[in-house]
Amino acid sequence: MGEHMTTTAPHITLTASYDICAAHQLNRPDWDSAKNRAAFGHCADLHGHQYKLEVTLEGNIPAETGMIINGYEIDRIVREKIMSRIDHKFLNKDIPFFQENLPTAEWISVWAFGELKNAFPPNCRLKKIRLYETPNLYAEYSG
Numbered sequence: 001m002g003e004h005m006t007t008t009a010p011h012i013t014l015t016a017s018y019d020i021c022a023a024h025q026l027n028r029p030d031w032d033s034a035k036n037r038a039a040f041g042h043c044a045d046l047h048g049h050q051y052k053l054e055v056t057l058e059g060n061i062p063a064e065t066g067m068i069i070n071g072y073e074i075d076r077i078v079r080e081k082i083m084s085r086i087d088h089k090f091l092n093k094d095i096p097f098f099q100e101n102l103p104t105a106e107w108i109s110v111w112a113f114g115e116l117k118n119a120f121p122p123n124c125r126l127k128k129i130r131l132y133e134t135p136n137l138y139a140e141y142s143g
């Protein structure tokens with residue numbers, strides 16, 4: 001077997017992660033407090049989490065730069081679309097989406113995916129959002 005040259009650029013994923021401090025309360029006004037506590041536990045009261053957001057992008061490695069996107073560019077986009085809006089915020093109150101959908105890890109993932117879906121250059125596609133609510137619990141959404 002000799003040298004093998006491939007003519008197609010390898011398809012790769014690239015993941016950037018961000019720490020987010022935010023407050024939420026999982027509490028349905030149409031339920032009494034016992035029912036809210038049974039469904040949401042401690043999250044029925046107003047409190048904060050240190051979330052971790054992972055943004056996974058995919059694309060074919062360009063011959064010239066070897067990068068599907070520059071890390072600084074990912075940071076700039078995520079800062080503008082996500083961090084400036086949710087870091088140190090009260091999710092229920094500060095983001096209209098969470099007035100319609102409780103700010104669970106699941107819905108925060110869906111929201112972040114929607115905000116970032118069309119934010120990257122064409123050669124670089126948003127593949128997946130992973131959101132850790134605690135170090136032991138995360139949600140993933142791929143659209």
Ligand SMILES: [Zn+2]
Nearest residue numbers: 024042043049
């Ligand atoms: Zn909580």
